[in-house]
Amino acid sequence: MTTTPIGAAARPETATAMLDVRGLKKVYEGRGRTVEAVRDLTFTVGSGELVCIVGPSGAGKTTLLRCIAGLLDCTSGEVVLEGEKVTGPPPGMAVVFQEYGRSLFPWMTVRQNVELPLKEKKVPKAERRRLVQEALEAVGLSEAQDAHPFQLSGGMQQRVAIARAVAYEPHLLLMDEPFAAVDAQTRADLEDLVRSLWKRLGVTVLFVTHDIDEAVYLGRRVIVLSSSPTVVLEEVTVDLPDERDQLTTRSLPRFAELRGHVYELVQQAKSGHRPAS
Numbered sequence: 445m446t447t448t449p450i451g452a453a454a455r456p457e458t459a460t461a462m463l464d465v466r467g468l469k470k471v472y473e474g475r476g477r478t479v480e481a482v483r484d485l486t487f488t489v490g491s492g493e494l495v496c497i498v499g500p501s502g503a504g505k506t507t508l509l510r511c512i513a514g515l516l517d518c519t520s521g522e523v524v525l526e527g528e529k530v531t532g533p534p535p536g537m538a539v540v541f542q543e544y545g546r547s548l549f550p551w552m553t554v555r556q557n558v559e560l561p562l563k564e565k566k567v568p569k570a571e572r573r574r575l576v577q578e579a580l581e582a583v584g585l586s587e588a589q590d591a592h593p594f595q596l597s598g599g600m601q602q603r604v605a606i607a608r609a610v611a612y613e614p615h616l617l618l619m620d621e622p623f624a625a626v627d628a629q630t631r632a633d634l635e636d637l638v639r640s641l642w643k644r645l646g647v648t649v650l651f652v653t654h655d656i657d658e659a660v661y662l663g664r665r666v667i668v669l670s671s672s673p674t675v676v677l678e679e680v681t682v683d684l685p686d687e688r689d690q691l692t693t694r695s696l697p698r699f700a701e702l703r704g705h706v707y708e709l710v711q712q713a714k715s716g717h718r719p720a721s
C-alpha cells in the first residue's frame with residue numbers, strides 16, 4: 445500500500461544547475477530518411493546530483509547523451525554545462541560507454557589507458573601518476589596496472605574505463621548503459637562502485653540505463669522518457685535512504701513502490717502515452 449505519493453520530482457531548487465537541457469530536439473536526416481529521435485527535452489541536473497534516465501528502447505537516450513557530450517549537434521534547443529553552451533566535447537565532462545571492449549586501447553596497459561586523457565589534457569607527469577594511482581585504487585585495480593585489457597574480465601575492463609573517467613576529474617560524468625554487457629553479480633558490484641565514487645568525489649553523474657531496478661537503486665531522481673519522438677514523461681524523486689546496499693535497499697517496500705511506478709511509466713511510454721502539454 446502506497447503511503448507516500450510518488451510523483452513528479454521537484455526541481456532541485458537549492459542545487460546550482462550543473463547541466464541544463466533546454467528544448468532539445470534532434471532530427472536525423474540523410475539518405476532520403478528523416479528520423480525525429482528527440483522532440484523536446486527539458487530538464488536540469490543539479491551540481492553533485494546522481495540522476496538516472498530510463499526509457500523504452502529507441503527512445504533517444506544515446507542521442508540525448510551524445511548531444512550533451514557535444515559529440516552530436518542538436519537540431520534545436522541547447523545544452524548548457526556550468527553556464528556555458530555546449531558546442532563540442534566540453535573539458536569538464538567524461539563519458540563511460542557500454543562497450544568497454546572498444547573504448548580501451550588493447551595495445552596499452554591499464555595504467556597507460558587511464559593516463560592517456562590526462563596526457564591530452566597536458567597534466568604534468570607527477571600529477572598524472574598520482575591521479576592514475578588514486579583512480580585505480582578507487583576501483584580496486586592497483587594490482588592490474590601493468591596488465592593489458594585482454595587479460596582482464598569484462599567487469600574489470602569496465603572498471604578501467606571508470607578509472608579513466610574518474611582520473612580525468614570531470615565535473616559531469618555521463619554513463620551510457622555502462623553495465624549492460626556484464627553479468628548480474630558484476631553489475632551489482634559496479635553499481636555500488638558508482639555510488640561510492642559519486643559520494644566520495646562529489647561528481648555529478650547522469651546515468652542512462654534500460655534497467656528500471658538499476659535506475660531506482662542508483663539515482664536520487666529518475667527521468668522517464670517517452671517513446672520516440674521523445675519528451676520527458678515524468679521526473680521521479682527516489683526518496684530512499686542515501687546509504688544503500690543491494691540487499692537492504694532492494695528489499696524495502698518503498699523500493700518496490702518506486703520500481704512499480706517507473707515500470708508503469710515505461711509501459712505507458714511503450715504504448716505511446718505522452719504527457720498532456
Ligand SMILES: Nc1ncnc2c1ncn2[C@@H]1O[C@H](COP(=O)(O)OP(=O)(O)OP(=O)(O)O)[C@@H](O)[C@H]1O
Pocket residue numbers: 472473479480481499500501502503504505506507508654672
Ligand atoms: N545516426 C542515426 N541516423 C538515423 N537515425 C538514427 C541514428 N542514430 C539513432 N537513430 C534513430 O533515433 C532513434 C533513437 O535512437 P537512440 O539510439 O538514441 O535510442 P536509445 O534510446 O538509446 O535506444 P536503445 O535503448 O535501444 O539503445 C531511433 O529511432 C534510431 O533508429
